[in-house]
Amino acid sequence: MVIAKCRECEKEYQLNSSDNLGDFQCECGGELDYVDDFEVKNENSIKMKRIHWNTLILGIIVTAFLGFLLGLIGIIIATLCVGYSVDKNYKNGAVHGALAGFIGGFIAVNIGNVINIILPSNTNTEFGLLLITGTLIGITIYGFTGAICGAIGAFIKQKRS
Structure with missing residues (x-):
């Protein structure tokens, strides 16, 4: 069909x-x-069947930028916009939001990690383990938040039309 x-x-x-x-x-x-x-x-x-690559790439860039500057609030704002801009299907919005959240969150978290490595505020022997754990937890939270917000963005677009 x-x-x-x-x-x-x-x-x-x-x-x-x-x-x-x-x-x-x-x-x-x-x-x-x-x-x-x-x-x-x-x-x-x-x-x-297909991913909207232009929307996803722009969404990843905006998500990484806002995620780095504003943290979770930036991820929420960016992935809502990604879901809204894809189409009116909440599943498609969730997929695009999750991808933007995971990849953009990965970039944002690692920019923060690089800054922490270059400008260490304290000397901690367990810094590497904390860095890896914090990165994984942050990326997971950003990805799930992206999926939820992407679906909400698509739902808002559907209700507006």
């Missing part, structure tokens, strides 16, 4: 792969276009 979307009202229809798109019209009279991002396996299962 494939998904077709109305150009006017954006209502979605599930069609068989063998159906001719020109044979169908929306209830509002608008023309239908195929939606390339998803493949429908059954009525309750939608699988994402």
Whole structure:
């Protein structure tokens, strides 16, 4: 099955792969276009087929920058924007938000680690272990926060339209 979307009202229809798109019209009279991002396996299962790379790369950069400057608040703001800018599907928003949170968080945390190594405030013999543990915990928190905020951003976009 494939998904077709109305150009006017954006209502979605599930069609068989063998159906001719020109044979169908929306209830509002608008023309239908195929939606390339998803493949429908059954009525309750939608699988994402492609990642929006431009949005994801920009999201990673913004997430790393805001995450470094503002910490978790920056990650929340950045991944909400990533989820909002992808599309109206909360699963797709969650995937993009999680990727931006994990990768951007990794960059932000490691920038902080490099600064701590260059400018140590105290001498701690267990510094390496704390650095690795803190990095893993931070990246995990940023990734999960990114997934939740990405889904919320997509949900907000869906409700606004």
